[in-house]
Amino acid sequence: MKDLFLFSSFFDSSHTFAYFFxxxxxxxxxxxxxxxxTSSMQLVPRGMQNLIEAYLEGVLTMGKDTLGNEKAARKYLPLVATLGVIIFLSNIIGIIPGFEAPTASLNLTLSLALIVFVYYHFEGIKTQGFIKYFSHFMGPIKILAPLMFPIEIISHLSRVISLSFRLFGNVKGDDLFLAVILALVPYIAPLPAYVLLTFMAFLQTFIFMILTYVYLAGATIIEEGH
Structure with missing residues (x-):
């Protein structure tokens, strides 16, 4: 139903083109x-520089609270901050009539989830070593290792589904909700909906970012016996 509002349909009406557009x-x-x-960096930030620095400081604080130290938070800052920018912009563009959120497609959300999945396992292996990292998948009791290992594998694979489908489902639902509102009452009534959807765009971005930090923390900071 929302395809009727898409400006991309002037060039090509296919869903694939709309996504890439x-x-x-x-x-x-x-x-x-x-x-x-970054075009005119100043010692006392103003304008866009001030906004981006505040954003990066917030992401860094989130990382320090999750990982427990600033060094690790700074290491993963580029990944998490970039994910945040792409996801938020993708979410927010969907509330503008005539546009569709790229995060309302599994193509993007699944790709981002796979990036996080591969990267945190890579960091876990790099930090602890291959054998030690996967030994934690077997649990603290050796006799239960044959049972715990496949459970842990399934648990980690489910994170891909959780990350991708949570973001996709919420944004897709928001898009459909806005489409219905605009179709029924296209003037004053959608204004509260825009406030709610803007908040949801922030919330879904935050959830994806904090879960990325949590998964990185779980892969790189595993105590003995856990």
């Missing part, structure tokens, strides 16, 4: 924001 817009916006924030 809106993802391209998100990437361009992200690049413009980055350029504006």
């Amino acid at each position: 809106h993802l391209g817009i998100v990437i361009v916006i992200a690049m413009i924001i980055t350029k504006l924030a």
